[in-house]
Amino acid sequence: MTTAITGGRVVPVDGPPVEGGTVLIANGKITAVGDVEVPADAEVVDAAGKWVLPGFVEAHGHLGVCEESQGWAGQDVNEMTDPVTARVRAIDGINPDDEGFRDALSGGVTTVVVKPGSGNVIGGHTVAVKCWGRTADEMLLRDPVSMKSALGENPKRVYGDKDKLPSTRLGVAAVIREALTKAQDYKARKAAANGPFDRDLTNEALVAVLDGDLPWCQHAHRADDIATALRLAAEFGYRLVLNHGTEAHLLADLIAERGVPVVTGPLFTARTKVELRHRTLRNPGILDRAGVRIAITTDHPVIPINFLVHQVTLAVKEGLDPAAGLRSITVNPASMMGLDDRVGALKVGLDADVVVWSGDPLDVMSRALQVFVDGRQVYRFNAETGLGETQPIFYQES
The missing domain is CATH 2.30.40.10 (Urease, subunit C, domain 1)
Structure with missing residues (x-):
């Protein structure tokens, strides 16, 4: 019909x-x-x-894995028993009955990239789903979409509280380097193997990043963490997508020179921690004018996903071009996440x-x-x- x-x-x-x-x-x-x-x-x-x-595209959310009103029972956003869980897949934790999916539709959001949280240094595979369906498989748009990683306060707090590595920013970067170096060695051993080879799901996932098959979605708020993200990406050659980028406007020229896209937000939050002290609604406009490709995110459930377009409105009020604002929740996130052949x-x-x-x-x-x-x-x-x-x-x- x-x-x-x-x-x-x-x-x-x-x-x-x-x-x-x-x-x-x-x-x-x-x-x-x-x-x-x-x-x-x-x-x-x-x-x-x-x-x-x-339909709008949310490039960074936790629908279905961080369920609203469910407390501990609905929290499947991070397997925080190991700082490196590259092998886990967000699709395995999605509950389609999460109220957030219905909120998304009411706000015109039809596609969301669901990501593990930022408690781990390397959190796992992200997945793109439509916001309607009875199983994650029915909702599926693409899996995997990217690899989630986190710099800064979250992983150092989670594992510092456990008296485990990493408890500092130095340690967080070291964990990433060590994991990717092991993946490089694993790839070489696998290529040289003449017979049966014991596969390792963590290394297999990281090799896909090193081979350029998956972008690396890097949680980074502060300017120094953003600089570390750029440094690591240059060192290992993977495709970097900055996530949050609260202080990205302070390094807009460097980010533009590297051609790194930024998924920025959430924009409505209070400055509740040190990493957010330079949060400003002017950030998207500054980045866009510097030549950085941007997407805007709610980081649902940090900000209700149906408010995605309202964040754009206030960013426009603070200097973002309106056309760029619409692109930030449609074609831009779709292209950043490799979904522009389907949506956006x-x-x-x-x-x-x-x-x-x-x-x-x-x-x-x-x-x-x-x-x-x-x-x-x-x-x-x-x-x-x-x-x-x-x-x-x-x-x-x-």
Whole structure:
């Protein structure tokens, strides 16, 4: 069946807006965008007076592995019994029934890269999932997406409290170097082996980083930690993506020179620790003007994921170009995470993740009215009740 979303202000993000445009959807994919003829048998969604955009992409969240309102029982974000857990996979901890996924849809977010937390020096594989489905496998977009690692306060606090290495920034960097050096040696031994070879999942995961198959998502707030991240990436040659980058504006020129993208945020937090003392909503705009490719994150559940677009709005208020703001939650995170062949824009051939907004999404009074994931409407705002309604994910007997 073909669905036609017609008459709205269509914002493809990777191209100019089309007034009174149409988005055609068939078999879960976008088949046409712009001034196109609507097939006679299409199901028509009237978007006149509304805005039509691609579903937003959250580049750094913990939905499903750090469940809301569940306390200890819902915390599967970090296996903090070993500072190096490169072998673990975020997909194995995701609970699709986490309320955060429904919040995501209400905020127009249809894709999220779920990451292990930052308590470990090397936290494990990240995964990209859609925000609707009854199992992580049904929701799956790509696995793995990247390797998560952390510098700074978190790992030194976690393992310092246990009187274990690492308890300093020196120790954190040493743990990364040691793990990657072991992975280099493992790769050489495996290549030289003439017969059976005992595989090691931690080293296999790190070799994928060294080979360039996976980017290295580096948690780093402070400028000195960002400098360490750049130093380590140059030493081992992996593809670096800075995560958080609270003080990235202090090194914007160096980051731009290296061509390193930054997933920045969360932007709404108080300055509750030393690493956040230079937090500013001007950070995204400064980075963008310096030539750094940026994405903005909520770090959900640190900031509720449905507030993703509101962070962009306030960053625009503090100097970020509005078009760059929309790119920071669509095409930019999609390309950083290697997902731009599937999501991030209204483009023929991409997944039909489409959101109909009441108006400009950067206006805090606008709301997502209808959300389509893979061409299926999974959320709508009920004007009569004032509540959002999400399609149930679990089997219901008819």
